[in-house]
Amino acid sequence: MSETPPPAGWTNHPLAQLTLVRFREFMREPEVLFWVFIFPILLAAGLGIAFRNRPAEVLKIAVVGPEFASAIRSEKLLDVQQLSEAEARKELREGKVALLAARRPDGSAAYQYDDTNPEGRTARMLADRAIQRAAGRIDPVSSNDQFMREPGSRYIDFLIPGLLGMNLMGSSIWGMGFAIVDARRKKLIRRLVATPMPRHYYLLSFVLSRLVLLVAEVGILLGFAALVFQVPLRGSLLGLAGLCVLGALMFGALGLLIASRAQTVEAASGLMNVVMMPMWILSGVFFSSQRFPDFVQPIIKVLPLTAVIDALRANMLQGANFALLWPQLGILTAWLAVCFALALKLFRWR
C-alpha cells in the first residue's frame, strides 16, 4: 500500500461523509419516505375533504303523520321522511335522523331529539319554524342573511399547522431515535468510537441531515396545502422557516434524549410512544386544545408540540411576527436546552 495524503475536497470531510450516510440510509428506506413525505399529504387531503365546509348541510328528520310532513317539506334545509311511530323511533335511536316530529291527538307538536347534539337542536328549530309558519305565524321582524366564507377560518386551515407540527415531531424523534438505537444495537456506534471520528460529528450529522430533509418535508406539505386548499400563509415565510428549524432542533434534542440509553429498538419505540402519544392528543393537532378542562391548560401550554403548533398557527393564520410569539419561542428554547444538555450527559456510546 502506498501512503496517500489526506484526500482533498469537502466530500471527504468526516462530517460530510457522516451526513451523506444519513441521507443514503434515509433514501434507501422506501417505507420511511412514505411516512415522511406521502402520509401527511394523504392525511391532509383526507381530512380536508371529510371536513370541508359544505354549503349549508341538509339534516335528515323523521315525521309521524302526513299533516306535519307536508308542512315541514317547505323547509329546504330539512330532508323529511314520513314513517310510522315505531320506525321513526328506530331511525332516531340509530342516529340516522336528527329529529323525530309527531303530531299529538290534541294537535300540538312533539319533538324527540338529543339535546347535546347540535344537529338535533338545529333540526328542532327549523322543523318548529316550518310548522308554525304553515299554521299561519308571521314573523314580526324581517331578516336578511349575508354569507362569509373566507380561507383562514376553515377546518383545513386549522389542520395544516397541526399536521406540520406533528410531522416535525414525528420525523425528528423517529429519525434520530431509531437510527441511533439501531446503530447502538448493531454495535456500530462502538465501532465508530473506535476510529478517530470526533464524536460530536456523529451527532451533528443527524442535525444537518434533518435540517436538509426538513426543507423537503415542510415544502411539500405547505405547497400542497397552499395550492390545493388555498391555506393562507399570512406571516413572514422567513419567520415560518425559523419556527420549523427551531421546532425540528428541539424535537431532535428530545429524540436524542430518548435514544441516549435505549439498547433495543423495541425499548426506544415504547419510550417514543409514551412521549409522543399525549402530545398527539393534547396539543391540538386535530382539534383545539381549548376543549380540555381549564385545570390541565397550563400543562398543555408548556408541551413542546403545543408551543410549536400554536406558533405555527399564529404565523400562518394571523400573520403574527416573532415579537408576538415570545411565550412559545421561550418554551421551545427551554425544551431544546434542557433536552440537549440532558442527552449529552446521558448518552451512551456503547
Add this chain to the structure above:
Amino acid sequence: MVEAGLKPALRVQNLRKAYKDVVAVDGLDLEVPAGECFGLLGPNGAGKTTTIEICEGLTAADSGEVEVLGLSWRSDGAELRQRLGIQLQETQLSEKLTVHETIRLFRSFFRQGASPAEVIGLVQLEEKRNSRVGALSGGQKQRLALACALVGKPDLLFLDEPTTGLDPQARRQLWELIEEMKKAGTTIVLTTHYMDEAERLCDRVAIMDHGKIIALGTPRELVASIGIEHVVEFAAGSQAHPLEAARLHDIEGVRDIRADNGTVRMQVSELHRAVPALLDELGRQGAPLTELRTHSASLEDVFVALTGRHLRDE
C-alpha cells in the same frame, strides 16, 4: 514506525477488570514486540475480549498499566486512534450502504491512509465494490470489517475473533489476508477460540482462562511443554476377538492409554515406531481394526493438559 521498533507495540502490566460479580481480567501481563502476530487463545468467557477492548481504549480497566505504541490512552487518545486498526466482535455495518461507501466513510476519519480502492483490492472485494453490505456473505462482511480496520494504515491491528461464525473456506481466505498483513510487517494482536487459527497465524500465543494467562510462548514451545508429541486414536476388536487393551502398554514409547466408548486414545513419542507396533499387536490378537487416526499434539491438547477441559466445552 521507527519508535514502534524500539518500544514494544503493546505492553500491559497487572491489568484487572471486574464486572458486577465476575472478574473478567485478573492480573494480566503482556508484552508484544513490533512486527509480531500475537494471539490470545482461550474459551468463551476467558476474558479475551475484555482484555483487547481495554487495549483498544474502549473499556476502562479497574487497575493496571496499558501502553500502546509507547503511548497511553489517558494522554494520547486522539493520536492512538489515528494509528490503530480495530475490528470488533459482532459489529454489523450499515446494510444500506455499499462496500465502497462504507470504506469511504471510515477513510474520512483518518488523517492519512490507503485509498478506498486500494483497501477493497487488498481484501478482494473488487467485485462487490458497489454491492450493499446487506447482500454480502458472512465471509465478505468480515473482510469488509477488516478493510475498515486497515483503511488508516495502522501501526497496530487488533482483531477480535476475526473468523468466528465463518465457514471453513471463508476462514481460510481470511487467514490468507491476515498472513499478507503479517508479511507487510503490521503488528497484529488477535483473539480466538480456535486453536488451529492461533497455531497457523500467531508467532506467539497466550492461553487465557478465567482472566489469567496460563501459558505463553510460540505454538511450538507450548506444545512441547506438555511432553506429548503425537496422539493415536483407534477402534479395534470384534465379538469373537475383543481387544486386550492391557497388552498395548508393552508397545515402545506409548504413554497414557485411555479407552472411551470403544475408541482408544494413546499418547506416543514416535509415530513411525508406535503405529507399526500397534498394527503388529492387533494382528497377533486377531482383533480387526475399524478406525485409525493420528495427529500431532496441538494447542488444544495444551489447553486440555492445563485445565482438564476442552477449548470449546462451553
